[in-house]
Amino acid sequence: MSTLSAHILDEIRELPAKYPQHRSAVMPALDLAQEELxxxxxxxxxxxxxxxxxxxGYVEGVATFYTLFHLQPVGKHRxxxxxxxxxxxxxxxxxxxxVKRATGLSEPGEVSKDGLFSYEEVECLGACEYAPVARLDxxxxxxxxxxxxxxxxxxxxxxRRYQRxxxxxxxxxxxxxxxxxxxxxxxxxxxx
Amino acid sequence: MAEQRGTVGGPVLTEWxxxxxxxxLAVYESLGGYSAxxxxxxxxxxxxxxxxxxxxxxxxxxxxxxxxxxxxxxVPKDHPGPKYIVVNADESEPGSAKDxxxxxxxxxxxxxxxxIAAFAIGGHTAWVYIRGEYDLPYEMLRDAIAEARRKGYLxxxxxxxxxxxxxxxxxxxxxxxxxxxxxLLESLEGKRAQPRSRPPFPALKGAWGMPTAVNNVExxxxxxxxxxxxGAEYAKRGxxxxxxxxxxTVSGDVQKPGNYEIEIGIxxxxxxxxxxxxxxxxRKIKVFWPGGSxxxxxxxxxxxxxxxxxxxxxxxxxGGSGGxxxxxxxxxxxxxxxRLVRFYAFESCGKCTPCRVGxxxxxxxxxxxxxxxxxxxxxxxxxxxxxxxxxxxCLCGLGDSAGFVIQSTxxxxxxxxxxxxxxxxxxxxxxxxxx
Numbered sequence: 001m002s003t004l005s006a007h008i009l010d011e012i013r014e015l016p017a018k019y020p021q022h023r024s025a026v027m028p029a030l031d032l033a034q035e036e037l038x039x040x041x042x043x044x045x046x047x048x049x050x051x052x053x054x055x056x057g058y059v060e061g062v063a064t065f066y067t068l069f070h071l072q073p074v075g076k077h078r079x080x081x082x083x084x085x086x087x088x089x090x091x092x093x094x095x096x097x098x099v100k101r102a103t104g105l106s107e108p109g110e111v112s113k114d115g116l117f118s119y120e121e122v123e124c125l126g127a128c129e130y131a132p133v134a135r136l137d138x139x140x141x142x143x144x145x146x147x148x149x150x151x152x153x154x155x156x157x158x159x160r161r162y163q164r165x166x167x168x169x170x171x172x173x174x175x176x177x178x179x180x181x182x183x184x185x186x187x188x189x190x191x192x
Numbered sequence: 193m194a195e196q197r198g199t200v201g202g203p204v205l206t207e208w209x210x211x212x213x214x215x216x217l218a219v220y221e222s223l224g225g226y227s228a229x230x231x232x233x234x235x236x237x238x239x240x241x242x243x244x245x246x247x248x249x250x251x252x253x254x255x256x257x258x259x260x261x262x263x264x265x266x267v268p269k270d271h272p273g274p275k276y277i278v279v280n281a282d283e284s285e286p287g288s289a290k291d292x293x294x295x296x297x298x299x300x301x302x303x304x305x306x307x308i309a310a311f312a313i314g315g316h317t318a319w320v321y322i323r324g325e326y327d328l329p330y331e332m333l334r335d336a337i338a339e340a341r342r343k344g345y346l347x348x349x350x351x352x353x354x355x356x357x358x359x360x361x362x363x364x365x366x367x368x369x370x371x372x373x374x375x376l377l378e379s380l381e382g383k384r385a386q387p388r389s390r391p392p393f394p395a396l397k398g399a400w401g402m403p404t405a406v407n408n409v410e411x412x413x414x415x416x417x418x419x420x421x422x423g424a425e426y427a428k429r430g431x432x433x434x435x436x437x438x439x440x441t442v443s444g445d446v447q448k449p450g451n452y453e454i455e456i457g458i459x460x461x462x463x464x465x466x467x468x469x470x471x472x473x474x475r476k477i478k479v480f481w482p483g484g485s486x487x488x489x490x491x492x493x494x495x496x497x498x499x500x501x502x503x504x505x506x507x508x509x510x511g512g513s514g515g516x517x518x519x520x521x522x523x524x525x526x527x528x529x530x531r532l533v534r535f536y537a538f539e540s541c542g543k544c545t546p547c548r549v550g551x552x553x554x555x556x557x558x559x560x561x562x563x564x565x566x567x568x569x570x571x572x573x574x575x576x577x578x579x580x581x582x583x584x585x586c587l588c589g590l591g592d593s594a595g596f597v598i599q600s601t602x603x604x605x606x607x608x609x610x611x612x613x614x615x616x617x618x619x620x621x622x623x624x625x626x627x
Binding site for chain 1: 197198274283284285286287288289291292293323324325326327328362363364365366367368379380381382383384385399400402441442443444445449450451481485515517519523528531532535538539541
């Protein structure tokens with residue numbers, strides 16, 4: 001039983017024909033795998049390698065080079081917050097703090113308990129006239145303020161009834177500490 | 193259509209930017225778009241196209257400033273196999289956003305320009321390598337190419353002429369180094385993006401081992417205008433040696449950040465205080481990067497410096513990719529330099545030792561300085577590191593760029609470095625709370 005579904009593997013096998021040399025298909029193929037799984041597991045990379053008739057180590061070497069390939073789980077909504085100079089001069093650090101506060105995350109790469117959010121501090125996004133900027137859900141959020149971050153996060157939270165169900169499931173799974181912390185965070189959001 | 197923060201209705205590149213739906217082929221064509229490609233295919237030889245662009249004096253706008261026509265003429269005419277135009281749309285230089293601005297407003301200008309370039313080198317395919325974070329520009333370009341194909345302007349017989357032309361897209365995945373042309377080619381071939389040693393140059397052995405000319409988005413977007421109006425008309429603008437107009441992105445501590453089309457030769461004061469509205473209320477401009485973070489800084493006392501590319505070279509800096517980053521007196525130069533050096537260390541591909549080791553060494557040194565652990569030793573170390581990463585010791589200029597940041601900020605703002613290292617204070621941003 002493979003990690004990647006059959007139709008994705010079929011799609012990957014068809015990629016090499018689009019390029020003058022088959023190796024060029026490796027990044028589009030990893031894209032498809034990542035889109036299906038959220039991040040690239042070792043098994044997924046091996047399956048991509050097999051489908052493209054490449055060495056698994058080679059595929060992993062490519063995947064580890066580029067920042068847009070995720071080797072660890074990521075949130076459903078990812079903040080890529082630019083912290084390079086142009087954004088830094090216009091308050092990027094406050095934006096990072098705002099993302100942490102709004103999502104309850106404490107460090108880049110961490111995923112919120114509900115699986116909804118993660119964030120990364122990234123290099124120049126090439127939208128310096130709108131600094132500070134972040135990329136979220138495949139679009140650029142411009143002229144950011146901490147208040148705008150709050151509303152971006154709130155818009156993406158689950159409806160409350162699902163949140164309660166998720167919290168119960170977590171308690172049932174005998175993880176009282178994170179569940180409590182999350183409940184507290186949620187409450188703070190509401191009052192704030 | 194994106195919100196426009198920059199020039200609309202400028203002389204060349206942004207000429208039609210005030211028109212609604214310029215990204216649609218019908219609108220672009222109604223204004224005169226694709227007449228250049230039609231003319232090139234129907235009436236001109238590749239040599240004539242190269243001559244016209246040579247007459248314009250157009251130089252590469254990606255940062256290297258190399259004459260475009262010369263680059264095209266290096267591609268061998270008698271090569272039997274495929275030849276490629278590769279469009280460098282991997283804009284990632286800190287402070288530079290102008291290619292994104294062009295793509296979001298006028299993607300057909302790039303499609304047309306790249307097609308003309310492909311014809312000029314005797315090739316049939318242009319590959320666009322576009323950075324992965326550029327979702328909207330990617331979609332706009334993809335749709336523009338699809339429209340051009342449907343209309344028959346790309347394909348087997350563009351405009352009914354027997355010269356197949358096609359354009360293909362390849363998305364990057366987050367690596368600054370891909371802006372370097374040989375690293376870009378490696379990436380396009382599905383490899384880790386590490387620069388190649390030259391020779392062979394891409395003109396002889398580029399994408400997939402075939403003769404290739406790598407051109408920047410802005411450079412190619414200028415080409416249709418040059419064909420429509422003639423190279424001589426383009427060359428009327430600019431300075432004696434640096435012809436034409438170019439895009440600059442102004443960002444940082446200014447009132448009106450934006451992407452502006454300027455005639456080469458105006459001063460940085462014209463741009464920063466004129467177009468970008470000058471400093472924020474109550475503040476004074478302290479320093480600016482004239483051409484992306486890789487250009488050596490100039491202090492505010494040099495705002496009257498011309499944007500003439502050769503003049504900037506003579507000053508030891510460059511117009512680069514046009515990213516003008518402005519910083520005012522409320523910000524600390526050491527902190528800014530530390531941030532940029534961290535960028536270069538993170539983006540170093542690791543292939544060449546001086547860059548890999550030197551940039552990371554510099555990061556650790558800056559960390560100590562900003563943690564109030566600096567001393568004369570750190571000052572001396574930074575100086576040694578910046579010398580060590582410069583001087584063409586590596587396959588590409590990334591390490592040199594990190595060296596430029598350290599060297600130029602230390603030379604111009606030695607006082608701030610000494611304050612940090614010797615007195616453990618920062619009179620600019622106050623007490624050093626954290627790095």
